[in-house]
Amino acid sequence: MTATLTPQTGGSHAGGSHRRATPPAAHQLSAPARALRWLRRNVVTLFGILALAYMTLPNLVVLLFSFNDPNGKFNYTWNGFTLDAWKDPFGVAGIKDSLITSLEIAFLSTLFATVLGTAVAFALGRYRFRGRGLTNTLLFVPMSMPEVVMGASLGTLFLNMRISFGFWTILIAHVMFCLSFVVVAVKARVLGMDPKLEEAAQDLYASPTQTFLRVTLPIAAPGIGAGALLAFSLSFDDFVITNFNSGDTVTFPMFVWGAAQRGTPPQINVIGSAMFFIAIAVVIVGQVRTNRRKQKAS
Amino acid sequence: MNALAPTGGGGGGGTDDLKEPPKRGRWVPYALLAPGMIWLVVFFLIPMLVQGGTSLQTGGLEKGYEFTWHFSTYWDALQTYYPQFLRSFGYAAAATVMCLVIGYPLAYAIAFKAGKWRGLWLVLVIAPFFTSFLVRTLAWKTILADNGIVVDVLNTLHFTDVTALLGLTEGDRVLATPLAVICGLTYNFLPFMVLPLYASLERIDPRLHEAANDLYADPKTTFRKVTFPLSLPGVVSGTLLTFIPASGDYVNAAWLGSPDTGMAGNVIQTQFLRVLDYPTAAALSFILMLLIVLMVSAYIRKAGTEELV
16 A cells, blocks of 8 residues: 555656555566556556557558559559659649749738737737726637538629639638637747836836837747747638638649549648748747747846 | 636736726727727627628628518528538537547647657647648548558447447548548647647646545556546636637638538538638628527537636
8 A cells, every 4th residue: 555655756647656555576477467467557658559540541642642653533542652743843834833822822811810800809909998898708709610611602792793813812711711810829929928018118218119129029939939830831721711702812732622523633731731831840940949048048 | 708718818917907007008008909909899899790780681692681680591591501500519529529538638748758858749639730731631631541541440340330330431441531530630730639639738837636645545446536537627728718609610621521411510610612602601601600509608618628718
């Protein structure tokens, strides 16, 4: 019984490792019993690894099939290894233009959504005002609405207003659904900010503009950056809302949607995999930089 | 307001020390709010109302549409497409349960077992989603292909016989069956389950586990009485974040399913973009929205976490 009464020290708080009766020492157990015990202790971890495998498997398939030499129009069955698609990633009509359109829209909608969203987040995080609850509701509802409903209703508005679909209607739609996510990301940071820092700046004779630019903005920057990254990836990857508001304009997801009907070139897999590696690189670079900053600070 | 926000927490606190703007600056918060909120009113709220109006119109593409309080569009739409709505909510519910079953152990492992590898685990949860979701969903066509490895193994294990009995598969196929659609939905929305679960598990004070142990609770009891109740906010927001988008999805049903597995989203998409019957599309979309709002508010009431939303 001693095991239960000794307080656990350190950060280990693994749920299953703490048993009521002192377990027999490992050497007293037969091999299968030992294996069974190990399995019982690590079953959650093993299950977690299986879940991660389930989540990563499609990416591996996408990568593998970017090296496929498909027999026919569709790239669904393995036929043979080739580097052709990687050597010529834009070798399919329309794929390059769709990628450029997607990047343009993602860049612009990130810019708009981040500026508008940061202003809203500052208002919510800083000031008392009437209509707060209403504002929160209006921000929350788009995040909890299925994309089809948002896409179809915005499309209906454009139809009724006789606005023709294209680049600008996609941009308007993307700013609309990215906005709430930027607000959430920035608001968390603004609410966690110590108001004394700004008071200190003003005590040191900083003008309101100086205080904002030299104190407030740098502190809020990580939240704004996170919001902008989120907006960029949401916009770049959006298909459903774009589907209802794009007209003849083809973004990369729209290209893939069309390709699924006409034939899927392995170039789609090349671009999908490249996006994955680029995003990973961005994450790693960001991580290394924050680590370095932490080291400098300590 | 934060139950659905993937960041969890963060909001709530702090509202008390907000400053009252000085008399001359009363307009400041409104000036900050105005551009963003006007954008949402014009391009989110008004479209919802316009869609409500369009759903009551009659007419055709050539003659133009006229507002006629034509409520029977709703009735006709429901009568014709109720199977799609049933499938939508059935598949979404099944996918949500699957996400919970797969996502909970994963979130638990990241929060309590990963130790110094926690960062890596989290990156691995999010990283797959950097590849466009359409491209990844196409990959499932390969994975679940007839005579592929996965389907062969499932056939050998007689798994497909069991699912065929349940009406989820047909013959030896997995692709183009409800099972494939549910599988795709589960896969696509799993991170929306894992991240809020992780956020609520991670906040649990490890000393509570030690206290439970000291009070002679075995690991099972500790989980049942301490860990799980404390993770409930994560379960609620995770299930909502999975169920809502899954019930409106149409990509999985279109690519992994067959015409017999169409969901509400597929009908809305077809009516709007191919048939160009805008009143019906608007009515269907309105019905979907209404049903989801009803279900979600009933669920939140039942889950007893009003303070979170």
